[in-house]
Amino acid sequence: MALGTTLTTPGQGGAIGTQGVAEGRQPANEQVYQTLRARLLEGALEPGASLTLRGVAASLDVSMTPAREAVRKLVAERALALTPSGRILVPLPAAAELEELFAARRLLEPELARRAALASRDRVAPLLKALQLQDDALEAAIAAGDAQGYVRANTAFHATLYAAAAAPALMALVESIWLQTGPTMRRVYGMIGTRALQDFHETALSALSDDDPTTLAHAIRDDVDQGAALAAEAAAL
Amino acid sequence: MALGTTLTTPGQGGAIGTQGVAEGRQPANEQVYQTLRARLLEGALEPGASLTLRGVAASLDVSMTPAREAVRKLVAERALALTPSGRILVPLPAAAELEELFAARRLLEPELARRAALASRDRVAPLLKALQLQDDALEAAIAAGDAQGYVRANTAFHATLYAAAAAPALMALVESIWLQTGPTMRRVYGMIGTRALQDFHETALSALSDDDPTTLAHAIRDDVDQGAALAAEAAAL
């Protein structure tokens, strides 16, 4: 079969093993990944900023290897980019690319919302409660003019809703998009400031409460559209 | 700012450089990645098969490091999976997951097709020619009962069409989905055999030729639906 696929054929090499992942401890590369990922999602990393493997490794107190692993994973998700020469940087998506990403969100997220509504049909109460809490945090961030907090809370709201859909493959696609838009949206909200955003989340919560998947899907679509419009507006500045 | 992001702050470490990527030579990890990726896309790797870093490295005659890089990248794209203990295997998507993947394709691919039609409006001839060639290869594979060839040709057809849309972000999402469905679809077509597939590609080519994006989008949607139906049917066996 070649290619070392083996379907149960051992390798041949020599040395040995994993490095002590006792208990619930997560691997070092995972920890680095989660840290970088969170920063990107909430836009704490400036688009265009550059990272170095040694820098990341040192600041998280690991060796270069896990840092590399984490960075490459994010590059694969397009959350980070490599220059032709291999330098790592936080991508600055072109306007056209942002438009693509929002187009994809607009297609995928209403579907996820619809599935979430259907899946949580009998047992909406806990979900509603969790979403309400996150919407409160979101309102607070808006009131405080906290762009980073807003992006984080907004992401959490959507993530919580879609988690109810129990659709891991779709969720992975959407999360990859969020990672790509995160830094830019943080910047956008920073520019637009505390400007009043129309609240589609309330509509969404009502629809969910009323067991109305279609209205929920529409609300999410409008929410995404609003983000797209803001991004386009900011890009024009 | 911490986290070694630096927006132009050097790391602090020590050693030195890249390993000779002269000319058009591609890095070793990229070569490994492309090889594995092609195998997955055309379904040459059995779902459920296991790989080892040392095995992959040895069969492509590189060290463990690039093999690791490539495998992790594919894991990030969900084209490979890791067991909780870290073993690498070709994922065997559950039926529910396959359904999700096809749902996403159904949403994204018609949009890509529509964009491709719009973007190639003035200059369809070369695109049509390229697509026609690939459709011929596809028909040949069907006639020969070559499941792997069919999957490869079908992917190439769609990839060529969508490339005209010049939408890299959307394209990346769709390619990630293809990587996930590849091994399974190869198996599905292997099971269903040379059974007659309705040819939506001809319809698609006509629509493209007639400058009718909507009909093209519908044809692509039908094509995806047919694949989904087949996958569902095969899963029931």
Add this chain to the structure above:
DNA sequence: GGGACGCGTTTGTGATCACATTACTGCGGC
């Protein structure tokens, strides 16, 4: 005869080092 335990082996992870290339600094020339 079947199931559970134990041991050797394989495996992924993390660390460190070497290297070729790329980016950056300061200096010189025009």
Add this chain to the structure above:
DNA sequence: GCCGCAGTAATGTGATCACAAACGCGTCCC
């Protein structure tokens, strides 16, 4: 004063080694 050039510092890639955990198989006990 500004552009271009050299030298140096820094970066990603690849290789190798060490380690601890998981797998797999054989054996023993019931």
